[in-house]
Amino acid sequence: MKKRRLVMRTIILLVLCAAVVYTLYANFTKDNHQSVAVGSKAPDFVLTDLEGHKHRLSDYRGQGVFLNFWGTWCPPCKQEMPYINNQYHQFRDKGVQVLAVDIQESPLAVNEFASRYHLDFPIMIDTNKEVMTAYGIDPLPATFLIDKNGKVIKYYTGQLSENLVREFMEKIKP
Amino acid sequence: MNDVKCECGHVNPHGTVLCEACGKILDEQADKNQLLDMRYEGSARRSQTYNKTIIDKIWNFFSSVKVGVWLIIITLIASALGTIFPQKMYIDQPPEVYYQQEYGTLGKIYYQLGFDDLYSSWWYLLLIAMIGISLVICSLDRVIPLYKALKAQKVTRHEGFLKRQRLFGVNSDAADKDLTLVKEQLQRKRYHIREENGNLLAEKGRFSRWGPYINHIGLIIFLIGTMMRFIPGMYVNENLWVREGETALVPETGEKFYIHNNKFILQTYDKNKDKTFAQALSKAGEVAKNYQSNVVLYEQSGKSLPGEKPKLKKVMDYKIRVNHPLSFDGYSIYQASFRSELSAMTFSLMNKQTNQTYGDVKIDLYNPKETYDLGKGYSVKILNYFPDFEFAKNGEPSTKSRDPNNPAFIFRMYTPDKPKGETSFVAIRQTIEPFGNNTYKMAFRGIDTKNVSGFVVRKDSSMWVIILGGIIFMIGVVQGSYWQHRRIWIQRKSGQVWIAGHTNKNWYGFKREIETVLAGTKLTMPEDQLQAGKNKEEG
Incomplete structure (x- = not known):
């Protein structure tokens, strides 16, 4: 009892x-709000870059993907873009791909920005903020590091230094 | 800790004050001369009797009404504190700046103590949770013994129990026909009557004793409802801005629903048409009559990846007005706000000297073209576009955001007489010619604006639980307040007829009822011993 x-x-x-x-x-x-947790699978998406090539995230399986969300109007983005470009040259032959997703800007503004900073990596525009929503991003810039298996291994907001970019690319090198 | 066997043969749990069956006083400490405390029928509140393990100790802490009352008081004080200054969600500046700037040192302390987000703080939630726990345990600890005691009560009660009821009277004798009449009149008053050896117990409204507990169940369901809001997908409250002519994903629907904004309409009262309000309108000026967005709701058929063009199936057309939300699949989209945005700017290519124009350029501010060919060798190229123009710290033209709040352009104008082109920087009310005097200019012609509807997307799956909790809460209140648990004992003791009465509230009404029940008999109205005692003291 x-x-x-x-x-x-x-x-x-x-x-x-x-x-x-x-x-x-x-x-x-x-x-x-960030809906993509570190360790989970990065949500797939398809976007067309400024040259008209389609990029599907899952097509880069086997490579590390440096996924950067940015805008031409955001000062830290302006700072870090050249660093990303430099490191992209170092790492693109080592299996690291850079995908830069601009949020809802006009192609004219993005194009102008890309040519002013001589950016060589694929830049795409998320016209309807769908990819941004899927990744649950708020402040820009935001960087996701995705390994060769399509898993998110790091999420970083704020301005990157060139050293940090290198370190990040080293991390996702397959 | 043994159970207590009463002389009537009933076995009571340890800690019982009054025998559940006959009402004999078991607790020796009870004052022999005072009226009985009939709360909880003198049943054993478990919490106070078992106090061995840590679980029992926690249980006993929450079982105390005193603790419960203190928890409520502390929560009330805390809730009041949160209203001294506005909460974080209602200010549009960084809180670390805002509070000190607006309210000085006090504001700074307020912020440092974390009162800027008080209602979501861990300790506030913990207080609410502790009230919930206290409710559950207090109720359980009282309702179960009370139920058992009321169920076990016998008709024949112990002398001491009867004597020490608030209403008590003794008649030397009573005729059988008087008792029969009383019984009839009790039945007419809808009393349940139980008899045993010539003794009688009339009882009604016992269910009103459960009122407070039903009320607590309602409260607990209510709390569960508020807790459900924290479960992802249960509660959605998101802002959504959609420009006229654009289709947007409805947030938190799992990429399932899209909304297309055809048109935003703002109607105001017209002094000439709405004559009734003419006077008021001439005083107040413009008064809004209707905010409306004509929208189309789409559902995605099949799955598409983000960034891919979704395949959309039309669900319905709807005119969203204030208080007339678009409702679908548990979601409601409310008309909440609107703003007007620049959507296009028109310029003419003009010779500055002759003022002759060579065609107009209409620039879509969301998606400007690179070159605008005006024919006959005249064309305009946009070298740079700043939708929200400002001069950056280093003096370079730049843009503050992606929204076209203050558009500016760097144009290159190609004309037959200047085939290499001339460069001109054009912002609102500002033209700079960086490379000396130009022959041509981009003359401002006009702007187009577009409305942007501000919606709030809401879903609240916890609502029905909260409503249910509220209904049960009210049932409990009504049950406990509008009915009373009344009992009348008429017993033969040593050749006399004793009458005792008890009600859990409304003694006045109860006494009047006893009067009518005893009417027409020789039985005397039992005395109100509490009142008598008071009179004696005063007298």
């Missing part, structure tokens, strides 16, 4: 406790 009561009480307290812990946990992760 008394044993049963203890068991009942323990069960009730455990259930209540679980509910509380879950609520607290959910409350603190709800602001975390």
